[in-house]
Amino acid sequence: xxxxxxxxxxxxxxxxxxxxxxxxxxxxxxxxxxxxxxxxxxxxxxxxxxxxxxxxxxxxxxxxxxxxxxxxxxxxxx
Numbered sequence: 606x607x608x609x610x611x612x613x614x615x616x617x618x619x620x621x622x623x624x625x626x627x628x629x630x631x632x633x634x635x636x637x638x639x640x641x642x643x644x645x646x647x648x649x650x651x652x653x654x655x656x657x658x659x660x661x662x663x664x665x666x667x668x669x670x671x672x673x674x675x676x677x678x679x680x681x682x683x
Contacts, residue, residue: 610646611648616642
């Protein structure tokens with residue numbers, strides 16, 4: 606029986622994703638966002654991350670503050 610791979614989306618969250626916006630009232634409003642690092646298949650999240658690092662070598666050199674993986678169901682690429 607063939608092993609099916611799961612699809613994971615990797616996000617970076619934390620201080621590196623924080624941005625400050627100047628509002629209409631001239632005050633800065635802070636927001637914390639998530640940045641999508643990549644989408645990859647694997648048997649589990651660690652396997653998918655290894656595959657993503659193999660496909661995108663820049664990820665190995667980039668310091669990620671907090672990396673979150675989320676398993677997704679059916680993925681439709683547009």
